[in-house]
Amino acid sequence: MPSIPTAPFAPSLPATQAVTAGPGPFTATPSDSASDTASDCFHCGQPLNGAAPLSAALGGQHRTFCCAGCQTLAQTLHAAGFGHLYSDVTRFARPLDAEARRQSEPIWAAYDTPELQAQFVRELGDGRCEITLAPENIRCAACAWLIEQHLGQLDGVESVVANVATRRVIVRWQAAKQGVAALLGSVADIGYVAWPFEVSRTDQQDRRERRGLLMRLAVAMLGMMQVMMYAWPLYTHEATIDPGQLQLMRWASLALTLPVVLYSASPIFGGAWRSLRRRHMGMDVPVAIGVAAGFLASVAATVRGVGEVYFDSVTMFVAFLLLARYLELRVRQASRSGAEMLARQLPATCERLGEAGGQGERIPVARLRAGDRIRVKAGEIVPADGVVVAGASEIDESMLTGEARPVRRVAGDTVLAGCFNAASPLEVRIDRIGAQTRLAEIVAVLDRALADKPRLAQVADRVAGWFVGILLAMAAATGLVWMLWIDPSRALLVTVAVLVVSCPCALSLATPAALAAAGAALSRRGVLLTRAHALETLASVTDVMLDKTGTLTEGRFALVATQTFGVLDAVACERIAQALERGGEHPIARAFTELHAAEHGPAVAVDDLRNVPGQGLQATVDGRTVRLGRPAFVMGLSGASDQPGHACGGHPGATEIWLGDGDGILAAFQLADIARAQAPALLRQLAALGVRCHLVSGDSPAAVRWWADHFQIDIASGAVTPEGKRDYVAALQREGAVVLAVGDGINDAPVLAQAQVSIAIGSGAPLAQAGADAVLTHGGIAEIATAIATARRTRRVIRQNLGWALAYNVTAIPLAATGFVTAWMAGIGMSLSSLFVVANAWRLLRTRDATRMGDS
Template sequence: MAGEPPLHASIDGEEQAFCCGGCQALAQTLHAAGFGHLYGDQARFARPIDDAARREAEPVWAAYDTEELRAQFVRALDERRAEITLAPENIRCAACAWLIEQHLGSLPGVESVIANVATRRVVVRWRAAEQPVSALLAALAGIGYLAWPFEVSRSDRQDRHARRGLLMRMAVAMLGMMQVMMYAWPIYTHEATIDPGQLQLMRWASLVLTLPVVLYSASPIFAGAWRGLRQRHLGMDVPVALGVGAGFVASTVATLRGTGEVYFDSVTMFVAFLLLARYLELRVRQASRSGAEMLARQLPATCERLRAEGGAGERVPVARLRAGDLIRVKAGEVVPADATVIAGASELDESMLTGESRPVPRGIGDPVLAGCFNTASPLELRVAKVGAGTRLAEIVAVLDRALAEKPRLATVADRVAGWFVAILLVLAAVTGAVWWAWIDPARALLVTVAVLVVSCPCALSLATPAALAAAGAALSRRGLLLTRGHALETLASVTDVMLDKTGTLTQGRFALVRTQSNGDADADADAATCLRLAAAMERSGEHPIARGIVEAAQAQGLGHETLAIDAMRNVPGQGLEADLDGRRYRLGRREFVEALCEHGSAANWHAELAGSERRGATLVWLGSAAGTLAVFELADVAREQSARLLSELRALGVTCHLVSGDTPATVGWWADHFQISRREGGVTPEGKREYVARLQRGGAVVLAVGDGINDAPVLAQAQVSIAIGSGAPLAQAGADAVLTHGRVAEIANALKMARRARSVVRQNLAWAFAYNVIAIPLAATGYVTAWMAGIGMSVSSLLVVANAWRLLRAGKPGD
C-alpha cells in the first residue's frame, strides 16, 4: 500500500521485499512446497493489521479463550479435537481461501482447514490443547484477515442435515422413476409382442429398482403415516402411504406369481413428485429462525468492563456482566446490556428497538438499551439489566408469545384428508367383499387394489403443495422469500395492510434534500462551496448525518478531500468546530453555530425552514464569525416504489394503515404524502401489536410489513407478515416472508400471486375430486384394470403439477 514500508524476507537465500503480509506468506509457502515458480507480481493480499490495531484486538481475541465463549463457539469432536467456524471480514477470492488454508494448516495442532469463499466462512479442526482460539485469530490477522468466531447453531446443523437427507431421497426416487419408466413403456405399448420370459425379467428389474425408492425415499412418508395412526390422526401421509404401499405390494405379488398387472412406474413417479414438492417447501420454511437465536446474534460476544478502582478496562464475555458493573462502549459498538450513562455524551441509533429514525442524544444520567448502536463518542455505562431482563429480551418475549398465539391455517387438503381416507377404506373394503361374495373371487384382490390405486390421493395430496411450491418459487425469483407454509393462503385473504414508516416506505437513512446558503454573510459562500466545506469537516465521521452530507458531496463531484482542515474538534451533542485558512467554522446545531457568529443568523430563514421539521427532517447549520453560511436539510427519503405499492394495494381493495414509532407530526406528514388516511405515530412495539389486535377483533385479515426489531411483535401478531430483508434479523425471525431487496412493490405482487395460487389450488382440488368421483366407480365395477388405474393416477398427478407450475410463468421477474 502506498506510504507504507515494504516487508522483507529471505527467499532462496535472497532478501526480497513484499507489499504486504499476504504476499510474503504466499511466497514463503509456495517456495517451501516447491512451487515458487507460480509466484508473480500480480498476487496482492491485505497488509497485516498495524501494532496499534493489534494491541486493541488482542484483548478481544483473548476473551474467546474464556470458558463461556469457548462453550458458545467451539464444538468438541472428541476429548482432544475441536472445531470452530471463523468469519473473516475481507476474504475475497479463491486465492484468499487457499492462503488461509495453507497458513492456518501450518500451525501446530491444526488438522484441517476449509475456507469457503461463497459463504465467507473458515472451518478449522485442531487439537485444542495445542492452540488457543486467540492464536488462530492472531494468525489470520497476521496475513491480513481480521476474523471472528461464527456461531453455528444447532438448528443450522439440523437444517443442513434435513436438506441433505431429503435431497438424497429425492435423487434416488428420480433415478428410480426414470429407470423403471424405461421398462414400463415397452410393456404399455408392445406387451403382446414381448416374449413372456423377457416380460417377467423386466418386471423383476422394475421391482429391484423400486425397492430403494420405497424402502429409502418413501420411508419418511411411512413414518409420518405411522405416527398419525398412533395419534389417531389421519393426515395426508396416511393416504399417501396407503397408495404407495398398496401399489408396491400388489405389484410385488404379481411379479412373484408371474401374472397380473404391475405399476412400479406409478409408485416411483408419485414418490419422486411428492418429494420434489416437499423439498421446495422445506427450503423456504427453513428461512425462519427462533427469536432466542437471533437475540444471541444481535448482541456482541464481548465488551470492555471497567475496574471499580479505575485504570484500564478488561475485555470480558457479555455473559459475565452483572447489574452494577461499569462498562465502556466506544463509537461504532453495540450496547451489550441495559444501562445508565455515567460519563460521556453521544448519540445512539435506537431505530431497531423504538422505530425512531434519527439517532437520539444520550448524556450523563440517561438510560441506554441493549442492542443500540453508538454512533458518535465513547460512553461509560453502569449496567442495570442483563440477559433476559433487557428491553431487547422483553421484545423477543412478546414475539414468542405472539408466535404461540398465531392461528395455524391448515391447507384444504389436510382438512379433508381424514374423511377421504375413511371413505376410501370403506369403499375398498366393500368392493373387495362384493367381488369375493357375489361376482368373481379370483378378481377380488386385483379389483380392490385397482380401487385403492385409482383413488390413490396423489392428485389430492399434490394439489395444494404443488401450487404453493410453484407460487413460492415464482415469488422467490422476484426476491420475496416465504418462510412459513400458510403465508400464501393467508395473503390471498388480506383485507388490511399495516405499514411501518422507517425502512419500509422510506429508506431509513439520512439524505440531503435541500441546501440553502446565505449570500449576505459571505458573498463567496454558494451552496456548492458550503456543501464541500461541510463534507470536509464530516469526512471521518460515522454518524448517519455525516454520511448523508459526505455522500451528497460525492454525488455532486465536490472534491472535499483536498481541503486542509485544521484543529478539528468534536463537541458531543452539538457539532464540529474546525479551522480552514485561518478562519474558524462550526457545523451542527443552530445554537452551537450562532454562538460563533458575531452578527447572529438570518432570522427570515427560521420561518421558512420550520416547516421542514414537521416531516422529521434534521437541520444542520454551517457558520463562521461572519454569520450563518448555510443550512443543510437532511431527511429520510421515500423508497422508489412506495407510491406504486400503495397505488396497487388500493387497486386490490386493501385498506392501508401507517403506524410508526416516529413522532405523530412526522407520521402525519408522510401519511399525507402517501395519501394514507389511517395513521398513528409515537406507537410502541406493544402498541403496534394491540393496533393489529383491534383490527383482527373487527374481522380484518391483517398483513403487517416492517423492518426493525420493534416490528417483530406486530409481525408475529398479524395473520401474515413480511419483513424487509435489509432490516433487523429479529424482524425476519417473526415474519412469514422476507423481501430480500428494497423493491417494495413486490408486496402487492405477492398478494396478486397469492390470489392466483388460491385459484389454482381450487382448480386442482376440483379436478382431483372429479377424477375420483369418475374413476372409483369404474374401478369398483371392473372396467378399470390395475394398469389403467396406474396410468390414470400418474396422469392425474401430472395434470395437477402442470397446472400448478403455470404460476411460475405468471411470476417471472418483470411481469
C-alpha cells in the same frame, strides 16, 4: 438470551493493509517488476527496510524475502505447484501489522473465556476440541491449502479442513496445548482474518432436514430414471422380448425400486404410522397405502413370474412427491418469522469501559450487566439496550423496525440491541440485557404467533382428515367394483391410482403455506402478527378506528409558531427559550431543547436560573432578567396588565408559552402535537382500499375536529373515554362492521380488546405485554394499510389454492376410478398439484405497496 452470531465485528484496519484492502488474500500489483524489487519482499510485498534480505531461486529467477517465513511459504507453494499465484496480477496478503494486531488481540483473547468457549468450541472428549472458523478473505484452493498447512504445523493441532465453497475452516486440536486466540493469531500471521463461527441449532436442524430430504430425493430420482429405462421397452416392445430377458428386467427393476421404497419413502411410511397410532387419518396414509400396495403387488408378480409390475409408477410417484415436499420445505423455512435472523444480530464481544471511561476491556456480551458502560465503535452492533451517554451517530435499526434509513442518536437517546452503528463511536449505559431487550421481546412475540394455528388452518386440517377417510372408502369401493364386475387384472392398478391421484397434501398446504409466507413478509416490514387470527381478520376489515395522540400524531410537543412583540426577532427569542429550558425533562422543555443550537448560532449564557413551580422559569440573560411561562407570570416582571394578543395560528388544543423581560412581552410560542410523516399516506391508502376511517380521541372536540379536517377524515369524535371508545366500536360491530383498532397498547387497551383485530404502535408499550393482535415496531404507520392489503391478497391466494385442490380432486379421482389415469400419471398429477399450491403461496413473500394490491 438470543443466540450469539457467527462473528463479531473486527477492528477497522488501515487501507494500506492488504488484509482488508483487497478483495481476497491477495493484493493486486501493476507488474512483477514493480513489486519484486530489491527493497520489497517477493512474497508479502513489504519493504525490507534495510534489513539483510533472504534470497532463493524460484522458477529460475532470484527472489528476495523479508523473513524466513515468507521464504518458506514461497518455496513450499512453488513446490506444490502454486507458483502461478505470484503472477503479475496477484500477491499474498500481508500479515497484520503491530497496530492492527494490538487492536485485534483483546478480541481474540475474549474467545478463550468460558462463556465464548462454551458457545463456539465443541468438546470431543480426551481433552480434544473442535471449532469452525470463518476466514473473511479466503478466495481459492491455494488459500485453503495455505491455511491447512500453516495451522497443521501448530503444536497440538490434529487436523485442519478448509472448505473454499463454504469458506469455513474446521480445526481439531488438544485444548491443553492451544487456545482459540492462538489459532486466530496464527491465521492472521499469513494474511487472513478469521473469527469463530457458530451455526444456530435451528440452522443445523434446517440443514439436516434439507440434506436428508435431498438425499432421499436423489435416490428416488436415480431409481426412477433407471427403472424407466427398463420399463420403456416393456411398454413398446414387450411382445418381442425374450421371456428370460423380460424376467431379468423385472428383477433389476425390483432391485432399483427397493432403496426408493425403503429409504426415500421412509418418511411417508413413518408419517402414516404415526397418524394411525393417533387414530387420525393424515395425508400420508393414502399415499403410503398406494406406494406399499403397488410395490408389494409388483414384488409378488416378479417372484411368481406372472402379472403386471408397477415399479416405474412407484418410483416416479415417490420422486415427484419428494420434489414437492422439498419445495414446500424451502418455502416453510423461507417463511420463518425471522426470529433466528434477528437473534443473531448480537455480537459475541463488546468493549466495557471503566468507571472513569478511557480504555476499556474486551469481554463476552454474556458478562454485561445493567449499569455497565460500553463503547460501540462505528461498524459494530449494539449488544444490549441502553442510553447514549456520550457521542452522536447514525444508527441503522432496520432489522428491528423495518425502517431502511439510519436514525440519528445523540446523548440521552435510547439505542437497542441488534442495531448497527453506522457513523461514529458511542458510549452507552446499559439498561436492559438478555431476555429484557427489545430484540428478545420481538423474538418472543414472533414465537408466540408461530405457536398458534389460525382458524382457517384448523378447518383445512379437519377437512383434509375427513377427505382422507372418504378417499380410502372410495379406493376400497373402486377396487371391489373392478375386481367383481369390470377387470380383476386391473383392479389393483386402478385402486393404487385412486389413492395416489388424490391430493390431501395440497388441501392441507393451501392455508398454512400462504399464511406463513404473508406473515414473514409483513414481519420484514415491521408488522409483527402476535395472534393466529390476525391475518385472517385483517382481510375482512371494513372500518379502522384511529387514536390521535401517538398514532396519527407523534405524541410530543413541537414548536409550531412564534410571534414576537418586542425588539428581538423570532430566532433570538427562540434561542433564549432554548437556553432557559436546557436540561428540562418535561414535554414543553423537550420541545425547546430539540431546536438545534447549530441552526441558531452559539448557545445563550444563562445565570441565576430559577424554577417557579406551576408558573415558569426566571433567569438572567445578557444582564437582564427574563421570564418564560404563563402570561400572568411573565407580565408580572414588567408590571403590564394587558396581554398583547394570541400567538399566531389559532391551533385548537395548542399550548401557549410566553417570554418577557422588564420592558414587557417579547414573544409568544405555540406548542402543539405534530402529525406523523406517514399519516397522509396511510389515510390515502385506506381510502383506496375502501376502508372507512374513524378518528376517536380523548382530546377536546374542537382539537379532534381540527385534526380530522387536517387529515380529511369525515368521521371524528372527541372527549371520548377509553370505555367510550370501546362502546363506539361495539356500536359499529352491531351494524355489521369488522373493526380494526389502532392505538398505543396502553390507554387504548379496552378498545383494542373490543375490536375484531387490533394493531398497537410498538413504541407505546413493551412488545411482550402488548395486548394487540399485531404490533407495528416503528412509526411508519402506512404499513397498517399494507397489512390490510397483504391480508386480502393472502385471502385470494388461499381461495385460489383451495379452489385448485378441490377442482383437481373432483376431476382426477373419477378419471382414476374409471381407469383413464394410470398410477404413474396419478403420481405426476398429485405432485404437480402440491407444487402449484406451494408456488402460489411463495408469491406472498414479496409484499407490494398497499395502493397497488387492490381489493379482494
